[in-house]
Amino acid sequence: MFVMLKTMTKGIHSTLIRVEWTAAGFGLFFITLAVIGDVVMREAGTGGIQGAVSIAVLVMIMTGFLGVPLAFDDNRHLRITVFDGLWPWGAELLRRLSCLLSAGLLLCFAWYGGLFALESYELGEQTVMFSLPLWPAFAVLPYAFLSAAVRMLLYLCVPDLQRNREKDFA
């Protein structure tokens, strides 16, 4: 029973990682291509694709927010660690408590991010040049926070899913 839960947790985690890394990789590739392409085409005298850079900025924001849950996997988010040594006897309890608390707070963040994307959908907000809807870009906010919250719950079950944990107790 416990083993099955563990396998399932790992399965969810690796699927999330695979999807997010792939999307982030393509995002970064697109940003680089758009900026370089703009320079090259301008120097070639063709003037580039108007609005491509604005789209690249949206892709950059999406890629950056995908980095939020991914940075949790490597335990890379900045954190104040000076209080860590205060209760050595309760370290594991504290770790679990902090996972739960983070998950709750990140869910709140996701909720308001979701409301924002919904608002934008209702207002029909668009990009200037290609008249593309903006809400899919905004939707990355709730996604990223939701995915981060899920991460927290997964770490709660299987702590080893998070790398560099030793950093916490240095």
Next chain:
Amino acid sequence: MTLFLLFVLIFLLFILRQPAFVVLGVAVGYVYLFYGSGVLVDIAQDMFTALDQDILLAVPLFICAGSLMGQGTIAVRLIDVAKQLTGFVNGGLGVAGILSCALFAAISGSSVVTLLAIGSVLYPALVREGYPRKTALGILSSSGTLGVIVPPSIPLILYGLVTQTSVLDLFLAGVLPALLITAAMVVWVLYKCRNMPRTRWNTSELVLSLRRGTFAILMPVIILGGIYSGIFTATEAAGIAVLYALLVEGLVYRELSFALLRSVVKETVVLMGVVFPILALAVSLNQFLAYENIPQMFAAALMDFTETKATFLALVIVILLITGCVMDMTPAILLLAPLLTPIAMTMGVDPIHFGIIMVVSLEIGYLTPPMGLNLFVASSSFNEDFSTVVKGSFPFVCVMFLTLVLITFIPEISLLLVSGG
């Protein structure tokens, strides 16, 4: 009372091991609820519009280029040249550390990337040559900070963004202060390491390293030359840096592999994930302050407090140094530049000069505990005690403080190269 509760809440969240961006998010939510519009969706709007800026494209691209060069061979080749140039004096390898960081800083916009790229190669070398660990750590962590003052620089781009000043002028203004700080560090290392070993001057080795490093050395020339000759903007330069690094590592040095690319993508995306939420939430806090007219009140209070330009600047330095102890440079610039720059301008300080003062003051913050990014990075990546890094960096903090005083009170150091005005 509610403000007191906010501080208790922040303290509690840190004790409960919450990441900085989560704590910041809760704090921003708290002030919106109790002092602002009460509408928390506003924060999401701020976060998104904060990041929806063409100029910010430079951030991931510079991180990407820096990571490509650091993990590839460009950094190593730059270091080789610096070593050949300085090896013949006592403490030459230490000086090479500073010069490599300065050279690398000319193609990287970030302090951490510079420290990692040069440090990972030079730290073991310095220790092997018999340099005390403390000194070696001090040299690398402090010269890593040159990444943000030598143009191109991400913090200067952010300063230009929030104060509506020219990024190009800011870059130009950073050149002489960067040279001054580099020179001051070199002098200190030459004194401090006067008993360290040296090697014989070897012209043929130097020529060899120059030949092997030609494309690496050309990189700063191409980046800065391209910006100033109008081929690309300061923002676009970051994209060109990625392209050049890819071409050189791939076609010239043939060190490009799929594994390297993957690791570069990973480093870039993770750093974006760390920086973006903090940056976006800091802007949201800014917007709250702006809506509530707090900058104006703050400015009025500060104007009452200071009479002359000199006392104002001295006060600003103190504020910034304290801020630098507890806060990272990115949120500090985003929070304080819109607050302080208008006051500075009414006091007769040039906004470009003020940007340099801010970045240099906060640059020192990279080396001051408890929150010193370069201290963290050096301690974790070189696997050394945090307190050893702090002690090793301390003399450099003093050296940098002296140069900060010069840069603050002699505006020409910053403004000499800036034309037009």
Next chain:
Amino acid sequence: GMGTAAAVEMKYAAAAAETTPWVAEMKDQAQRIEENSGGAIKVQVFTGGALGDEVKLVQSLRRGRLQAAYVSTVPLASIVPEIGVMEAPFLWESNEERDFVMDNYLFDIYSELAEDKGLKLLAWSELGSTSLSGDRVIVKPEDVKGMRLRIPEAKSSVHYINYLGATPTTIPVLETASALQTGLVDGVFTTTIANFFFDFYKNVSHISMTEGTYYATMHLVSKKWFDGLSEEQQAAVLKDAQRTTVPGRTRLRAVTQGLAKKIEEAGVTVTYLTPEQRNVWRDHFKASNDELLDLLGGKSREVFETILKAKAEFKSSKS
């Protein structure tokens, strides 16, 4: 108003800097609204982009976070695309003709279109007509061929510059003065006031007052907020609103002339087109309107037809 009731707060924001004539106009309007409301509305003016750039201001208006804003038509391009019709190249014969058409026909049309998108149009004023700057005298369309020109990010301006055989470049305002300095762009497609306040003129040798595109500015109120006001408060906001268009325009035209003189004194050659030269430009763009109207979409064709009719009416009233 019971006197004891707290005043309604109206935050009124612009991206324009404190020293610009637009802010003077805003402050006038703010004062009038406060007076008309007898203290029931308290207006607070925010300038210099303190509450965000123009795109964000419009976004905040539609969400009811911000109550009022003074913006150019550029950030409205993606919300009310029909706004691009009045920016069609060489559409207008004179200030008088344009004022007549705008105030008698376009105000109502655009008010309705904007209201559908949650924006209430109080009044409009102007950003001005565009000039082309660069390293050479520009008197005919061929003179611009091959130049790289910085433009605001809008479909109408991309269309305009492409149609001249020049290269449109959308770089941020912040980087434009530097881009001129380094030669990344040869010139700027913008208004005289923008040329002055963003220091664009300092880095060019020639400015040609082609006046090809006209840009309006708008005093907008959040519909979400406005609908929640009492009838008296709504009346106070609307009372003198439309009146501001005339003094606003008069002031801006005077300011524009003064700034053009200052730019000339700074050593820039300023060229004005003769009526014959203007006709050459108009002919050059004659066939381009169809393309632009397709590009803009929405009700653009209807708006364009209305403009043509109104122009004819103005002409016959003069003869």
